[in-house]
Amino acid sequence: MASKEARVTETPVLEFERPVVELERKIQELREFAGDSRDMQREIRSLETRVAELQQEIFADLTPWQTVLLSRHAGRPFTLDYISRMTAEFTELHGDRRFGDDPAIVGGFALFDGSPVLCVGHQKGRTTKENVTRNFGMPKPEGYRKALRLMEMAARFGKPIICFVDTPGAYPGVDAEERGQAEAIAKNLEVMAGLPVPILCAVIGEGGSGGALALGVADRIVMLEYATYSVITPEGCAAILWRDDDKKADAAAAMKLTASDLLRLRIVDEVVSEAPGGAHRDFDATARNLTVSLRHHLTELRRLSPGELQEQRYQKFREMGAFVESTERPESR
Amino acid sequence: MAWYKRTQDDDEVAGEKRSVPVGVFTKCPGCRETLLTADLKANADVCPKCDHHFLMGTRARVALIMDEGSFVEVDTRIESLDPLGFRDSKRYPDRVRAAWRQAGTPDALISGWGTVGAVPVEAGFFAFEFMGGSMGSVVGEKVTRVFERALERRVPALIFCASGGARMQEGVLSLMQMAKTSAAISRMRQAAVPLVSILLHPTTGGVAASFAMLGDVIVAEPKALIGFAGARVIQNTIRQSLPPGFQRAEFLLKHGFVDCIVHRREMKDSLTRLMRMLIPTDTRATAS
Numbered sequence: 065m066a067s068k069e070a071r072v073t074e075t076p077v078l079e080f081e082r083p084v085v086e087l088e089r090k091i092q093e094l095r096e097f098a099g100d101s102r103d104m105q106r107e108i109r110s111l112e113t114r115v116a117e118l119q120q121e122i123f124a125d126l127t128p129w130q131t132v133l134l135s136r137h138a139g140r141p142f143t144l145d146y147i148s149r150m151t152a153e154f155t156e157l158h159g160d161r162r163f164g165d166d167p168a169i170v171g172g173f174a175l176f177d178g179s180p181v182l183c184v185g186h187q188k189g190r191t192t193k194e195n196v197t198r199n200f201g202m203p204k205p206e207g208y209r210k211a212l213r214l215m216e217m218a219a220r221f222g223k224p225i226i227c228f229v230d231t232p233g234a235y236p237g238v239d240a241e242e243r244g245q246a247e248a249i250a251k252n253l254e255v256m257a258g259l260p261v262p263i264l265c266a267v268i269g270e271g272g273s274g275g276a277l278a279l280g281v282a283d284r285i286v287m288l289e290y291a292t293y294s295v296i297t298p299e300g301c302a303a304i305l306w307r308d309d310d311k312k313a314d315a316a317a318a319m320k321l322t323a324s325d326l327l328r329l330r331i332v333d334e335v336v337s338e339a340p341g342g343a344h345r346d347f348d349a350t351a352r353n354l355t356v357s358l359r360h361h362l363t364e365l366r367r368l369s370p371g372e373l374q375e376q377r378y379q380k381f382r383e384m385g386a387f388v389e390s391t392e393r394p395e396s397r
Numbered sequence: 398m399a400w401y402k403r404t405q406d407d408d409e410v411a412g413e414k415r416s417v418p419v420g421v422f423t424k425c426p427g428c429r430e431t432l433l434t435a436d437l438k439a440n441a442d443v444c445p446k447c448d449h450h451f452l453m454g455t456r457a458r459v460a461l462i463m464d465e466g467s468f469v470e471v472d473t474r475i476e477s478l479d480p481l482g483f484r485d486s487k488r489y490p491d492r493v494r495a496a497w498r499q500a501g502t503p504d505a506l507i508s509g510w511g512t513v514g515a516v517p518v519e520a521g522f523f524a525f526e527f528m529g530g531s532m533g534s535v536v537g538e539k540v541t542r543v544f545e546r547a548l549e550r551r552v553p554a555l556i557f558c559a560s561g562g563a564r565m566q567e568g569v570l571s572l573m574q575m576a577k578t579s580a581a582i583s584r585m586r587q588a589a590v591p592l593v594s595i596l597l598h599p600t601t602g603g604v605a606a607s608f609a610m611l612g613d614v615i616v617a618e619p620k621a622l623i624g625f626a627g628a629r630v631i632q633n634t635i636r637q638s639l640p641p642g643f644q645r646a647e648f649l650l651k652h653g654f655v656d657c658i659v660h661r662r663e664m665k666d667s668l669t670r671l672m673r674m675l676i677p678t679d680t681r682a683t684a685s
């Protein structure tokens with residue numbers, strides 16, 4: 065694992081992060097020359113305070129589009145980064161037993177707070193080579209069918225399920241369509257709705273449409289502070305509704321896809337704080353926050369019987385939607 | 398003079414223009430023949446020369462499938478809200494109002510109960526003419542109620558799909574309708590209440606990736622476009638041309654994702670036969 069400092073300098077920097085990163089570089093340089101000089105030490109401390117302030121200023125006022133960029137940040141922790149920090153003895157299991165093994169979804173059993181759970185999630189790659197293997201976290205039908213196989217197994221053996229959502233979307237390709245991408249996603253929605261064990265879903269990065277939801281029919285849905293969840297990418301929405309790709313920032317704002325928006329719309333149950341400046345600035349701190357949140361929800365869910373879980377999950381999704389219904393005349397006409 | 402009239406530009410969602418025939422003459426995109434629109438109407442909007450299936454108005458579809466006088470429409474008073482305060486070039490509520498005026502229905506689904514070949518059913522019919530049949534909260538709620546009523550009455554549910562997918566203007570709330578409707582199917586499945594989904598042109602996106610693909614039996618109209626991702630998106634991803642017949646009903650039949658392709662004129666008879674066979678039988682011996 066790269067050290068914290070190394071990560072800051074190696075990861076790509078977003079435009080609005082630049083002032084912070086540049087100041088940090090300056091501090092690093094000063095440190096090298098500072099030696100025992102009191103003045104220099106004082107200067108460094110004051111710059112450090114300035115960095116914290118600057119970061120707070122920038123992040124207090126992020127636009128939805130900036131949040132989209134953060135949710136896709138190449139330096140962000142991915143599913144396996146969380147699993148390795150939040151659980152012990154993770155044993156990855158492979159394959160859908162039908163066609164193949166899709167590296168864009170990972171899954172396996174692990175110990176969470178000492179008891180076995182199934183972890184399953186979308187997996188992006190960090191390098192170009194990894195991303196070719198992981199297909200940028202865009203699953204094909206065999207990925208969803210692997211997830212389904214593992215979730216059904218977890219249910220059979222009474223193990224809770226933790227889903228990590230982080231995908232631009234299900235893979236749009238000829239082979240994926242041939243093998244029934246739509247059917248694979250649909251089946252997961254149906255089966256997850258009826259599983260008799262607790263299901264937790266953590267949206268850790270990009271929640272891209274149906275491809276995200278296929279791991280998202282859960283009893284509790286928590287979202288990291290700078291994660292997003294949307295019905296279509298802002299780029300796709302802009303192209304269709306604005307007929308202009310450059311309107312992606314407008315589309316991002318219009319779709320209400322940030323964690324705080326979705327909390328307000330009562331789609332997610334909790335927003336989990338990230339490390340200051342975003343999850344990519346401190347994997348460990350963000351993973352600790354997520355652990356605390358999931359532990360809390362899982363403890364509550366463990367008190368429910370399978371029947372209660374199924375009923376509450378059904379009602380949770382049953383209530384999602386916004387419409388009015390007037391009853392001033394009889395229904396038939 | 399409007400001899401040929403286009404009815405809606407939402408058609409291009411599907412990547413191919415297909416429209417409900419109006420005007421005196423209609424040119425068939427299948428065989429390029431010029432047809433009398435009256436002849437087409439008499440033939441369920443199917444070309445008498447080449448069997449090209451035109452889009453069919455939703456009310457006409459209800460009349461074609463349901464036994465005469467049996468259909469009772471319900472949930473007619475559910476109307477959409479604007480939960481996101483959404484605005485692109487138009488405000489979402491204005492778009493809905495315009496679509497309502499044009500399509501004559503307050504949202505993209507007509508639902509109710511009745512009989513098909515004397516079999517009692519709960520049925521939902523997508524109105525593609527309403528914002529491309531897109532699914533927002535109203536459609537999701539109405540589809541869910543179709544399934545819940547079927548479950549309660551223990552009668553088969555029929556869902557006629559024609560949709561570009563989830564409705565962007567309601568954001569993630571639209572996405573969640575996929576989960577809501579699929580959860581209702583999970584209960585039907587447990588209780589052995591049959592669901593037949595009928596895939597019309599086009600059935601794509603979030604509708605394809607939920608109840609459309611969850612029918613116990615999945616029937617498609619000839620050459621209907623069916624798939625998850627749009628052709629343009631796929632083309633931009635793979636940067637090569639798509640195989641001929643890609644995402645057509647025949648392509649899905651070949652790959653094992655629909656049970657059968659049924660001509661529109663035979664649809665009612667086929668569904669009747671199917672449902673008579675699907676209604677659950679108690680297989681335990683009745684004499685003890």
Ligand SMILES: [Zn+2]
Pocket residue numbers: 425426427428429430444445446447448449
């Ligand atoms: Zn023709």
